[in-house]
Amino acid sequence: MVSARFPEPMVPRLFAVRRVRRETEDTFTLELQPESPSEGMAFAAGQFNMLYVFGVGEVPISISGDPEKPEILVHTVRAVGTVTKAICRLKPGGFLGVRGPFGTRWPVEEAMGGDVVLVAGGIGLAPLRPVVYQLLARRGEFGRVALLYGARSPKEMVYRRELARWEKRPGFTVHTTVDKPAEGWEGNVGVVTTLIPEVEFDPREAVAMVCGPEIMMRFAVLELQKRGVPEEKIFISMERNMKCGIGLCGHCQIGPYFVCKDGPVFRFDVIKPFFGKREI
């Protein structure tokens, strides 16, 4: 076997787990702090990190914290595989390796001046939360902001306390829906895309950002187009298998794009020729 000296970005940086919050049955939000707290991690909304559990493995996870607070790194993780389960078992005082941040950002600057529509499905709200923080902090620079959030059931909604807080902010509306209601649920029932025709926004000046399962994004884009939002004002965040995060391992390709460096956030008209095509 051959070995070589590899500088970053191949080698993970050590981060300590500061706090863990349980969001749902299987989803946890971790607050991480770098080994030397002075070196935070500056990132843009939409970017992701490769999170490494010592000896177990590495997975790409989007950053879900506030870009204005780079001293704390926040990730929301759903325990579905070996590595994500190991991440979700971590307790304060535990540690993780982190490589990143990688990938493209949500078009927050470009959305200034117009209305903003955020459409999230399930844990797809996590990559959009940094956008919410930025929109709230710079409220005056944007038009109306609508967050449309759908989950399978009320207990599978993430960031519930924050959703309630965001709802109270002026000019910021939160529309939630669940596929399957539970006792005590008085909100909308149905898929998140059914909310799109109901929301007030000016499609000519609006920017839409969509994140969720691919099938949900497909229908969300269709509904947004029906409302008259042009393709180049719709942005989606893609998920693919990733091993390196820097465009060298080849796993995340979709058509000519590497999701790790040309994405994960794509302008819809750019990814359209390959989006929704079976097994691309």
Next chain:
Amino acid sequence: MAELSLKIGSQAVLESRDLQKLFDVLRAKGYRLIGPTVRNSVITYDELTSVEELPVGWTDVQEGAAYRLKKVGGKAFFNYGIGPDSLKRFLYPPLVRLWRARRKGDGFKPVEETEAPPKYAFIGVRPCDLHAVAIHDRVFLSGEYADPSYALRREKIFVVAVNCAKAGNTCFCVSMNTGPKATVGFDLALTEILEGERHYFVVEVGSEAGAAVLREVPCREAGEDEKAAAERVVTETAEKMGRVLEAAGIRELLYENLEHPFWDEVAERCLACGSCTMVCPTCFCTTVEDVTDLPGETAERLRRWDSCFTEDFSYIHGGSVRASARARYRQWLTHKLAAWLDQFGTLGCVGCGRCITWCPAGIDIAEAVRALRRKEEKGRPPAPAETPGEYSGIQEQPGP
């Protein structure tokens, strides 16, 4: 004999008996010599010390799904096509340790790797394989993130190319404009010439380093007749090329035919074994493995060649994106002949034909392109528009 003035582009004559001198000079300069030799019933690259180890008297016979060594006798050192290995094995090894880490207090500390990669001199590199290295330079060195392992190995190499005197039956470098004459990426390029009792090389200097090495080897300026003889060798090889891949407009051909019936036909034959990706000199996909020792005190990350033909390759939660062999073959060919252009400004195919020879089903990349063109020309009903149907909520997806 007057001192030869050697510069880039100079052509000199090296007598075959002096080839060993070239080996000796390179070894004296600290290079590990890697060249063609017979191993495991193929002519492949391996470490050499002497010209005795070159495949003198051997040739290869290649066809779709077939490679045979054949004893033909004679004195030629380089009378064969190409074996399964390219320089990829040395510049981008199949298994690399990216880093090691030791558990330490409340965390871990990466242990730096200190072993320096060897300094390689490659002997007998074919022009197609030189183009493959040029492609890897774009893949690994031109982006925002370079691959440090490749960069370290790549920067030290010395290349002695050999122009092809024998057209392999499965290769098509003329179509890809990558051979049979070396034009880029070599320090010295040899053309082997056998005329009656004479056996010599016309050596072209490709770099200052090449000139410096050649100054230490007995040689003389090439005469016009010798230069012409060398030119004849490659011209004749080009004429005998076994296959043609029509590359004009290939990017559009692939992108416009993502739902072509050909993909179903080829999927009936493709075993999704990944052999083509292993022998391809440009395929660069890798995976990583994270392992620990038994006490869990040290961990390391290994990087291994991977193949887009495995089911695991595209796995995300819920299933593999490319579950069928049809989709995987389409991904491989579309990447190589279309997406590669968008990503790196060059095709990912150099026309070496290895994927044809080493495919156990004999699937032929040149034939695949022809099939896509033929059916396109014949015309076919337009693919039905994607009808999304009803969206019924967030489900556990069986893959996107």
